[in-house]
Structure formats: C-alpha cells, structure tokens
Amino acid sequence: MISVLIADDQQLVRAGVRMLCESTADITVAGEAVNGAEALRLTERLQPDVVLMDLHMPGMDGIMATRQILRVRPATRVVVLTTFDDDDRLYPALSAGACGFLAKDVSPESVLDAIRRAVQGESPYSSSVLRRVVSRAATAWDTEDDRRREAPHFTDREREVLRLVAEGLSNTEIGERMHIGITTVKTHVSNLMTKTGSPNRVRLAVLAIQQGLTAR
The missing domain is CATH 3.40.50.2300 (Response regulator)
Structure with a gap:
C-alpha cells in the first residue's frame, strides 16, 4: 500500500x-x-x-x-x-x-x-512541463563534446522506447503503445541508460532530441 x-x-x-x-x-x-x-x-x-x-x-x-x-x-x-x-x-x-x-x-x-x-x-x-524541462536541459547539455561523441547503437525497438520516453510516457503507457509487457519496457529503459550513461529519464529524453528522434 x-x-x-x-x-x-x-x-x-x-x-x-x-x-x-x-x-x-x-x-x-x-x-x-x-x-x-x-x-x-x-x-x-x-x-x-x-x-x-x-x-x-x-x-x-x-x-x-x-x-x-x-x-x-x-x-x-x-x-x-x-x-x-x-x-x-x-x-x-x-x-x-x-x-x-x-x-x-x-x-x-x-x-x-x-x-x-x-x-x-x-x-x-505534466507533458507541458516535461517539454520545458527537456528543452532547457537539451540546451544546457548540447556541448561540442556531446555533438562529437559517437552515438551508441540502438535497436529499432530501443529507438522507439527512447522516442516515447522523450514524449513523457510512463513505462505502462509505453508498453500499451508498443504492445509489450511492462517488464520488457523496464529492461529496454535500463539498457538505454546503461548504453548512454544516462542517470535518469530526462537525460534520455535530451538524447532523443539530440538524435533527432523527436522535435525540440
């Protein structure tokens, strides 16, 4: 409870x-x-x-x-x-x-x-709040080193999960959108964080912007 x-x-x-x-x-x-x-x-x-x-x-x-x-x-x-x-x-x-x-x-x-x-x-x-947080963070973190750093390889499914994280969807909502279980979503999010060295979902959302997966 x-x-x-x-x-x-x-x-x-x-x-x-x-x-x-x-x-x-x-x-x-x-x-x-x-x-x-x-x-x-x-x-x-x-x-x-x-x-x-x-x-x-x-x-x-x-x-x-x-x-x-x-x-x-x-x-x-x-x-x-x-x-x-x-x-x-x-x-x-x-x-x-x-x-x-x-x-x-x-x-x-x-x-x-x-x-x-x-x-x-x-x-x-809230979706409007997330957009502002991510936009501000993307600007702050969009350094020359970030632009030069080679992006890790993502599977197609990981790229889709990354895009939906950037939209502010929860694990449950991502699972419903992609027709996969919540445990699978959690695994993808965890793998994305490990691959990218991201400490949280906001940093993943910023990465999605930098990779052109969503509009800033």
Whole structure:
C-alpha cells in the first residue's frame, strides 16, 4: 500500500485528492497538511511514501518544505501538484528535490499514475512541463563534446522506447503503445541508460532530441 501525504492550503483540493486516492486499492492517505511547516512535521511522524505538494501556501511554502522534508527523510518522494507551472516555480521546486511536477489541470488518472510512478523511482511530469524541462536541459547539455561523441547503437525497438520516453510516457503507457509487457519496457529503459550513461529519464529524453528522434 502506498501512503500519501497531501499538502495544500485549500480544503476543497485536499478533500478531492483524498477521495481520489481512497477510490483505489493500492493508495491510502496518511494525512493532510495546510502549509509547509505542517507537511514537514507530519512527514517526520507519518513517514509517507509520497507527498503531494502545493507550492503556494502560507508560512513555509512548498519549495522550502520540499527541501526540508528531503533533508530529514530522503526516502520520501515529493510530487508537486500546483495551479502555477511557470518556470519561476518549476525549477526551484526541482532544485529543492521534487521528483515530479504536475499542473492541477491534469486528469485524476494522471495524479494516481504520478503517485505510482514516483514510488517506482520515476519522475512524473505534466507533458507541458516535461517539454520545458527537456528543452532547457537539451540546451544546457548540447556541448561540442556531446555533438562529437559517437552515438551508441540502438535497436529499432530501443529507438522507439527512447522516442516515447522523450514524449513523457510512463513505462505502462509505453508498453500499451508498443504492445509489450511492462517488464520488457523496464529492461529496454535500463539498457538505454546503461548504453548512454544516462542517470535518469530526462537525460534520455535530451538524447532523443539530440538524435533527432523527436522535435525540440
């Protein structure tokens, strides 16, 4: 069972997310916090697997709370769920250690999927957010050495997996799109990371751009 802490100063949002989580068989709500300071206290006490973190809250905001939470409990995964997904909030939140970033206009299914992906070690992003993260990272990492480095050999299936990773699809979605099992997808992603020396899916997405597999 995945335990979730909801941190949001709006009671209606907390109630909606709680109802959503409790409609599943594998996710339970450990607690609710109305601000960052309370989120930190409850995380220390309840030790949730995932914190769904709003950023704009009174007192300690979500960015500071994320930083403090991961300092005292690194095993907890923080996924930002916020109304505002502009760069002024996105990059500080990721720098603070958030593993994912969702705008509140995503579907309920996307929120549940993000929780599950976070626990599995993935980084769930809204598609618009992922495009901005990858575009910025691609620019930062597009060095002369990168351009000169010979690309590893990919099988056709690996190239397709790489392209879908760049689109922001989860392992489950990639499996459905390619009609293969999730274990097979995980194997392909792991092989891609090993072949390319990529530490995460964002770096794989950047590589897909550099290889011309998707539009920047």
